[in-house]
Amino acid sequence: MKASRYAGFWLAVLAAFGFSVKVTLIKLAYAPYPVAAVTLLALRMAFALPAFAWVGLQYITAGLERLILFT
Numbered sequence: 102m103k104a105s106r107y108a109g110f111w112l113a114v115l116a117a118f119g120f121s122v123k124v125t126l127i128k129l130a131y132a133p134y135p136v137a138a139v140t141l142l143a144l145r146m147a148f149a150l151p152a153f154a155w156v157g158l159q160y161i162t163a164g165l166e167r168l169i170l171f172t
Contacts, residue, residue, distance in 0.1 A: 146170055 131141070149170055153161070161169075 153166075153169075
C-alpha cells in the first residue's frame with residue numbers, strides 16, 4: 102500500500118513538472134522561427150487528424166476531443 106502511494110506521489114510530481122516545462126521547451130523550439138500561434142494550432146490539429154481517423158470519432162466524446170486537440 103505504501104509503495105503505491107509513493108509511486109502515485111512521484112507520478113503526480115513528474116506530471117506537474119512535465120506540464121510546466123512543456124511551455125518552455127516549445128518556446129525554445131520555435132524561437133529561431135517566427136511562427137504565429139494560429140499556424141502552430143493548425144499544425145497540431147493536422148498532426149492529430151490521423152490519430153482521430155485511426156481511433157474513429159464515434160468513440161470519442163466532444164469534451165475528450167477538445168482536450169486532445171488543445172493539449
